[in-house]
Amino acid sequence: MTTAAIIVAAGRGSRAGGGVPKQWRSLAGRRVADWTIERFRGQVDHIVLVLSDEDSAAWEEFRETDLILAAGGTDRAGSVRNGLAALADRNVQRVLIHDVARPCVTTRIITDVLNALETCPAAAPGLAVTDALWVGHEQAVTGTQDRSNLFAAQTPQGFHYDAITAAHAAHPGGAADDVEVARAAGLDVCIVPGDADNLKITRPEDFARAERIMGTEMDVRLGNGYDVHRFGDGDHVILCGVKVPHDRGLQGHSDADVGMHAVTDAIYGALAQGDIGQHFPPSDPQWKGAASEIFLRHAVELAGQMGYRISNVDCTLVCEYPKIGPYAPAMREKMSEIMDLRADQVSVKATTSERLGFTGRSEGIASLATACLVKA
Numbered sequence: 001m002t003t004a005a006i007i008v009a010a011g012r013g014s015r016a017g018g019g020v021p022k023q024w025r026s027l028a029g030r031r032v033a034d035w036t037i038e039r040f041r042g043q044v045d046h047i048v049l050v051l052s053d054e055d056s057a058a059w060e061e062f063r064e065t066d067l068i069l070a071a072g073g074t075d076r077a078g079s080v081r082n083g084l085a086a087l088a089d090r091n092v093q094r095v096l097i098h099d100v101a102r103p104c105v106t107t108r109i110i111t112d113v114l115n116a117l118e119t120c121p122a123a124a125p126g127l128a129v130t131d132a133l134w135v136g137h138e139q140a141v142t143g144t145q146d147r148s149n150l151f152a153a154q155t156p157q158g159f160h161y162d163a164i165t166a167a168h169a170a171h172p173g174g175a176a177d178d179v180e181v182a183r184a185a186g187l188d189v190c191i192v193p194g195d196a197d198n199l200k201i202t203r204p205e206d207f208a209r210a211e212r213i214m215g216t217e218m219d220v221r222l223g224n225g226y227d228v229h230r231f232g233d234g235d236h237v238i239l240c241g242v243k244v245p246h247d248r249g250l251q252g253h254s255d256a257d258v259g260m261h262a263v264t265d266a267i268y269g270a271l272a273q274g275d276i277g278q279h280f281p282p283s284d285p286q287w288k289g290a291a292s293e294i295f296l297r298h299a300v301e302l303a304g305q306m307g308y309r310i311s312n313v314d315c316t317l318v319c320e321y322p323k324i325g326p327y328a329p330a331m332r333e334k335m336s337e338i339m340d341l342r343a344d345q346v347s348v349k350a351t352t353s354e355r356l357g358f359t360g361r362s363e364g365i366a367s368l369a370t371a372c373l374v375k376a
Contacts, residue, residue, distance in 0.1 A: 010072025126151030219375030223270025240331035324350035
């Protein structure tokens with residue numbers, strides 16, 4: 001089932017101060033919009049970023065990425081309609097609509113909304129109101145409001161694509177959010193638990209709060225991998241999933257892909273889950289001659305199961321020959337495909353050992369790798 005996220009980023013956000021729209025302001029070393037976009041990577045098949053015509057730099061920056069760009073409307077509802085229209089030919093069944101100013105949304109909320117759409121035509125996170133509510137006028141309390149059955153609305157708000165597209169087309173305008181549009185069309189909306197940390201940056205002080213939230217939830221893991229295989233008979237080597245012609249091959253129980261083995265061990269190391277040999281023992285004949293991408297895919301899946309996403313990997317191949325440079329782009333592409341990462345998150349490079357040691361004597365190839373994992 002194809003899923004998309006629409007991130008509405010066409011507003012001006014003047015109440016947040018700073019002289020520029022809040023989505024382009026810095027937050028914990030990155031822009032608000034960058035954090036928000038990153039939250040949805042790996043969670044959905046397509047991401048639509050709705051931009052204002054005034055944000056020409058952003059249009060230029062994101063045009064060459066995997067994002068789908070759409071122009072903002074005269075109001076939020078118009079922006080959402082444009083985002084929905086940008087998905088018209090993508091065969092999308094489910095869509096999440098999210099405020100760009102909520103960069104602290106969690107994987108749990110996104111997953112809960114998507115899961116709710118299995119049985120509901122619409123779903124959204126809400127926080128039950130627990131504080132007493134007052135009615136006020138001119139800074140004086142003039143009454144109270146019963147808080148029973150009241151919820152504070154959050155995003156992402158999820159919908160069956162065709163249903164919310166039709167609902168927006170029929171709505172006269174002026175809705176507070178997409179849930180209101182859906183309900184006006186007769187759609188039932190399921191509430192999933194929200195999170196107090198899923199704040200919407202609105203005022204200047206919200207930036208400090210968002211940074212505190214990010215600081216408390218930050219869990220970054222680093223892992224190192226190292227592998228060696230000696231040369232033997234053959235006419236090629238497999239390095240980072242790419243066949244490279246050579247007058248000798250690498251020997252090993254599997255396909256002896258020394259680069260992929262090092263990256264796999266780096267991921268296992270970051271997770272404190274041992275190494276390839278523990279998960280795929282060389283004593284087990286079923287792994288004889290196996291493609292090393294089996295091991296790497298397992299490491300990536302394990303990271304996801306443990307609640308981590310791979311931020312980037314860096315692999316260095318150490319050899320005199322074959323020359324790696326001409327094949328490095330293909331290696332990066334293959335590795336990024338297996339790990340479901342962008343090419344700019346995967347580095348593959350090579351060095352020699354100045355003819356010192358076993359690699360310098362061309363007796364084999366070594367590889368070192370580092371992987372960075374972040375709690376999703």
